[in-house]
Amino acid sequence: SQKIEQNSExxxxxxxxxxxxxxxxTNYSPAYLQWYRQDPGRxxxxxxLIRENEKEKRKERLKVxxxxxxxxSLFHITAxxxxxxxxxxxxxxxxxxxxxxxxxxxxxxIVHP
Amino acid sequence: xxxxxxxxxxLITVTGKKLTVTCSQNMNHEYMSWYRQDPGLxxxxxxxxxxxEVTDKGDVPEGYKVSRKEKRNFPLILESPSPNQTSLYFCAxxxxxxxxxxxxxxxxxxxx
Numbered sequence: 001s002q003k004i005e006q007n008s009e010x011x012x013x014x015x016x017x018x019x020x021x022x023x024x025x026t027n028y029s030p031a032y033l034q035w036y037r038q039d040p041g042r043x044x045x046x047x048x049l050i051r052e053n054e055k056e057k058r059k060e061r062l063k064v065x066x067x068x069x070x071x072x073s074l075f076h077i078t079a080x081x082x083x084x085x086x087x088x089x090x091x092x093x094x095x096x097x098x099x100x101x102x103x104x105x106x107x108x109x110i111v112h113p
Numbered sequence: 114x115x116x117x118x119x120x121x122x123x124l125i126t127v128t129g130k131k132l133t134v135t136c137s138q139n140m141n142h143e144y145m146s147w148y149r150q151d152p153g154l155x156x157x158x159x160x161x162x163x164x165x166e167v168t169d170k171g172d173v174p175e176g177y178k179v180s181r182k183e184k185r186n187f188p189l190i191l192e193s194p195s196p197n198q199t200s201l202y203f204c205a206x207x208x209x210x211x212x213x214x215x216x217x218x219x220x221x222x223x224x225x
Contacts, residue, residue, distance in 0.1 A: 032211050043117075043203050043216030044156070089156070093211060100146050100171065101214070105155035 002027045004104035006090060012110045013080055021075040021107045023090030030092035033066055033073050034101055038087045044103075047088075048075075080111045115140045117217035119204050125223045126194055134189045134220050136204030142215070144207045145187040146171065147179065149200040150219075156203070162187055163210075194224040 005024040013019050023033070031052050036044035050057040050066045050073065057064045063076040073092075077084050087108045091101035117138045126132055138145065146161035148171075158171030162181040176198055178190040187206075191198060204217040 034213065036214075041201070041219065041221075043205070043219055044214070045216070046213035049211075049213065095211075100144075100158050100161050102158070102172075103148075103156040105153070 002102065004028075004090065004092060004102060006088075006104040007107045008105065010108040010110055012112065015081060015111055015113050017080055019077040019080045019084070019109050019111070021088050021090075021109065023073040023075065023092075023104055025071050025092050028071070028092050029068075029094060031095040032093040032101075033064075034091040034093065035062075035064055035073075035075050036089045036091065036103075038089060038106065040087075044089055077109070080109075082111045082113050085109055085111050115215065117204055117206055117215050119202075119217040119220050121220060122218060123221050125225065127225055128195055129193050132191050132194060132222075134191075134202060134204075134222070136187045136189065136217060137185050138187075138204075138206040138215065139185065140206060140208070140215065141184065142206035142208050143184070144210065144212075145181065146205050146214075147177070147187070147189050148203045148205065149173065149198075150203060151200050159189070159202075194222075196224050198222065199224050 003026045034049045035047045038044040061078045065074045087106040089106040090104045093101040147159040148156045160179040162168045202220045205214040207214045
């Protein structure tokens with residue numbers, strides 16, 4: 001069956017360091033992969049979308065990589081700040097069938113001042 | 114302002130009492146969907162709609178109904194709520210099949 005794995009343990013880092021979050025998937029062949037941020041009790045907010053033919057995508061302090069051979073996406077936040085503390089969800093999308101992305105359970109990031 | 118709204122934001126009800134959670138978007142999006150989010154289980158899709166009068170089941174549709182009579186609205190109906198439907202519910206919309214999803218603020222439902 002299809003599976004999306006994100007670290008269930010919270011990632012604790014110091015302010016100013018780079019946070020790296022991992023999303024692994026199995027039994028998927030996603031053409032796209034999205035990342036979202038979710039704050040407690042609030043709806044997810046879209047951050048980035050990366051296509052299968054893109055190795056890397058950047059947006060300000062965010063960087064996403066997509067390795068279809070490893071079936072993995074990495075999400076990096078450089079120069080992290082306490083305001084970056086949130087849960088980050090990955091969502092692979094197959095082309096065809098239901099368009100709706102399936103979400104991983106998310107990884108909680110805590111940035112300490 | 115582009116947004117997805119949901120009402121009510123909080124609801125406590127009793128088993129078996131029918132309820133509707135409304136969802137509305139002002140972005141003229143074709144695609145809308147409903148999710149529930151439970152601790153340890155993440156976001157799970159309940160139903161989705163690709164256009165007016167076009168709906169389909171997601172991963173956990175049992176106990177829910179939806180309708181899409183207008184493009185902007187996508188209500189979620191619980192005909193006979195049960196305690197296992199206690200959850201945080203999110204509505205989302207997107208313009209195209211592979212576009213970013215805009216989520217509503219969530220509805221926290223408790224069924225006793």
